[in-house]
Amino acid sequence: MKSTISISEGARWVLAACVCACSGLATAQSALPIPAEVDAHALQATPDVEKSPEALAAYLTSGLSSDRQKARAIFRWITDRIEYDVASYFSGDLKPMDAAEILAKRKAVCDGYSMLFSQLARLANLQVKNITGYAKGAPSGRVESAQIPNHVWNAVLVEGRWYALDATWGAGYVDTAGFHHVQDDFYFLVPPERLLVSHYAVNDELGVERAANLDSAEFRRLPKPPARLMQAGFDGRTALEHARQNGFKRFVETFDLPYGSFEVLDAPVEYHLPRTSQRLLIHSNTFDQLAAVQGSNFSYFTPPHDGNFELTFQPESGPLYIMARRPDSPEFRALLGYLVGE
Known part of the structure; x- marks a missing residue:
């Protein structure tokens, strides 16, 4: 609200x-705090390293010792630098873009946020999934329920466990005035079962819906x-x-x-x-x-x-x-x- x-x-x-704004560097669901230097390093990226996915991934993860820190640096850069493409979303002009196009445009909708995170993560040798599904209760109120999939997010393997990660919702929200960049660290490394009533994965890549005996019809009723x-x-x-x-x-x-x-x-x-x-x-x-x-x-x-x-x-x-x-x-x-x- x-x-x-x-x-x-x-x-x-x-x-x-x-x-x-949510400005914490450690998340309640993270086992270890993220050093402030990781965020500072990500936010100090210069235009010359932001021209290609390869150069950006190399810069963001250079000198980092853990997969958790690498995932954090990528998440923090995306949520700071990429703006939600309000015009494309509401016009329905949702053309797929690759990572290089997103870096050039600096705008995307959810599939672009997810795809950019996954490409940068793979370049950093992280194991990552793109998850397509239903979402409701977005920070913007954009998606409450739907008959067809309406959202894309990620899962990333960190320290032997799969976590959900939603860079779109972590970047801010949309209202009648447009997109507001407001960092929300809750969506960094969330145990996926915590999102049972807001995110429903169509293919249940992490087995969360199966474990809860939750199908898409019941999710829409929530x-x-x-x-x-x-x-x-x-x-x-x-x-x-x-x-x-x-x-x-x-x-x-x-x-x-x-x-x-x-x-x-x-x-x-x-x-x-x-x-x-x-x-x-x-x-x-x-x-x-x-x-x-x-x-x-x-x-x-x-x-x-x-x-x-x-x-x-x-x-x-x-x-x-x-x-x-x-x-x-x-x-x-x-x-x-x-x-x-x-």
């Missing part, structure tokens, strides 16, 4: 458009996941099971906050809640105070222990927001949104 709700204690509500559902820490398998158990109703509302600023460890994934006791456990090293807010009523989480905030309470009927405040701010910002029934 591109609107965030801020609230000052004393109940001043503000609804404002917000775009938040509610549109908020763009930040998985970034907030919700597990794709858990979301899928809740959807099946609750008649494919709406997921919890999420908001545009930087990836890594908090992580849900335990909270309902469904939007509609009964008026019964609820337990929430959220980890954050960014915020110093969390509260469940209904109108002007605040129910505060316990002070953090090792960054973990916990609250067990019984909400009243009506809208419920889980909100947080930074140490340097007087305002609370929404993390999650629910609707509590009678």
Whole structure:
């Protein structure tokens, strides 16, 4: 959701458009942090090494010691340098381009992002797949459901495990004003099962859909996941099971906050809640105070222990927001949104 709700204690509500860049160099799903020097090296590429895929791959991966770092350098360069081709997408003029053409044009749609990543990765001796499938819940809201495949992304083998990688969604989002370059590191090396409710691979190259007994018809029935559902820490398998158990109703509302600023460890994934006791456990090293807010009523989480905030309470009927405040701010910002029934 591109609107965030801020609230000052004393109940001043503000609804404002917000775009938040995700700037972390380490991803929650990565076993090891990525040295900042890897990103810096990628972003320092000069025009002379960007003229051909071979020269670019050689530059990006020079001196790097691991496949994880090589994949990161390629991902970071693509998400910084390649702009989503809004005009071609909405006009339907989607001509296939090879890597050299994309480097010259500096624009692509999802198949171009995926193809460029895979070609550079193979030149760097990485094992990589191009995955075609269905997608819903994009950062732009462009693709919610479809009867034919509407998205392409990658899988890359790192340290003996296949990870999903989506350079298109990692590069930014599209709205009525066009494409906005906003780095989203969540889409770098994601355990593919975390994307069960947003990405469906037609050929199930990684066996994820088979393991979840998920077919394309059921995937299309799933509610549109908020763009930040998985970034907030919700597990794709858990979301899928809740959807099946609750008649494919709406997921919890999420908001545009930087990836890594908090992580849900335990909270309902469904939007509609009964008026019964609820337990929430959220980890954050960014915020110093969390509260469940209904109108002007605040129910505060316990002070953090090792960054973990916990609250067990019984909400009243009506809208419920889980909100947080930074140490340097007087305002609370929404993390999650629910609707509590009678």
